[in-house]
Amino acid sequence: MMSQGALAGLKVLDFSTLLPGPMATLFLAEAGAEVIKVERPETGEEMRGYVPRWGEDSVNFAMLNRGKKSVALDLKDPVERARLLPLLESADILVDQFRPGVMARLGFAYNDLVRINPGIIYCSITGYGQHGPRHMAAGHDLNYIGDTGLLALSLGTARTPVIPPALIADIAGGTYPAVFNILLALRERDRTGKGACLDIAMADNLFPFLYWAMGEGQAVGDWPGSGDALVTGGSCRYRLYPTADGGFAAVAALEDKFWRAFTDAIGLELELCDDNVDPAATTRRIGELIAAREAAHWAQVFARADCCCSIVKSARQAMADPHFLERGVFEAELTNAAGDVIRALPTPIARPFRRAAQVTETAPRLGQDNDALLAPTGAGGQSTRSNP
Structure with a gap:
């Protein structure tokens, strides 16, 4: 029926x-x-x-x-x-x-x-x-x-x-x-x-979309500004990095296990993997590594590493994605x-x-x-x- x-x-x-x-x-x-x-x-x-x-x-x-x-x-x-x-x-x-x-x-x-x-x-x-x-x-x-x-x-x-x-x-x-x-x-x-x-x-x-900003601001007086918080670009673990051919890598390796998988996959130098030491230096180096190769290369690398990273798709590409089509x-x-x-x-x-x-x-x-x-x-x- x-x-x-x-x-x-x-x-x-x-x-x-x-x-x-x-x-x-x-x-x-x-x-x-x-x-x-x-x-x-x-x-x-x-x-x-x-x-x-x-x-x-x-x-x-x-x-x-x-x-x-x-x-x-x-x-x-x-x-x-x-x-x-x-x-x-x-x-x-x-x-x-x-x-x-x-x-x-x-x-x-x-x-x-x-x-x-x-x-x-x-x-x-x-x-x-x-x-x-x-x-x-x-x-x-x-x-x-x-x-x-x-x-x-x-x-x-x-x-x-x-x-x-x-x-x-x-x-x-x-x-x-x-x-x-x-x-x-x-x-x-x-x-x-x-x-x-x-x-x-x-x-x-x-x-409700500001739950973390309201919490941090009220609890500890740390009111986030533009682009400086964990999920708005203030962390090297959660950023967009340009690729060699004009694409973007969406890096969201927040948890340590995903961060380790990500840094291993891209070949980040060991001394830069601790992003608490010099976050700016770590961010710069990740940007250099990602910018050295094309989006298709990184798509394969990220798929193998399973590290919460992907390549940004256009709307047209997303509508042709086999995952969404199969579902x-x-x-x-x-x-x-x-x-x-x-x-x-x-x-x-x-x-x-x-x-x-x-x-x-x-x-x-x-x-x-x-x-x-x-x-x-x-x-x-x-x-x-x-x-x-």
Whole structure:
């Protein structure tokens, strides 16, 4: 029997845009929930218009919204808003990503909806949360990681400041906390019959990434700076070393057994192997040795030594890696209206809990489900969900 997913039978109303909310609802959809995007007419959510284009919409939109449904209506129009009533009454989960107060002005605040749907789990994802001195401030990922001290731990130099390669706040501070708090709220609803209002602040949720910096700073007064801590480049055991052909060796030989294996493998002189004596000299010499040979040579050396060292891969190389291919990481495919096919975005939903997806899936066309899901114009709709 084909799995419907662990969340089969649950309905999600998705008012979110761009990245944190859409990725969260993608995870829910992958686990079997019915996800209905609520979009504005004509243009839809912002991500549809991003480049590069892939068919009618952006490839970013397609990657984040496969397997969902779409309704398009003008939320500023009270007649149009009324058409959402059946969905609001029957939804199990609502996800929004507006600034604080926007949903309330539309009449969709949690206190409004809980009167018609006591079991609803209402998840709001914002940068700074629903209250606090900065709750109305505009921001993006770089602002959130900058405000929480995370960015300061690995800034690069004044001449070459480093922008992190991932949107840490959006995904790690927004998407993941939203999903696991929604799952916790569902578990609590099973016990109590009551829904919940979840205030997911991306900036708040970054502090677990600073556990070691907070610990060292508070316990011994040693607050790490940029690039000077154990795992941010301050140790010769945990660094990136350029190879002869422009590649990079990712050296993470922190434990002594891996460090000994690494230093033996590269032929580091015995007097430099104790990195407590002259760390700078040890770092320089490792850099010279790694820079003398090409990345392919070191890939073989590190594989034999099994020393927590590897060669940095490009995204293209990683997607062709036999390890990930054998594990089926990229088995799902995505197609568009023109019939083009690419690999779909993998999700962290374990196989026993995933729905049995089609081999190839698409993102929804804007408003494709209006007729099937929305009440007719002028109709308020009847409740389709009994109280849990």
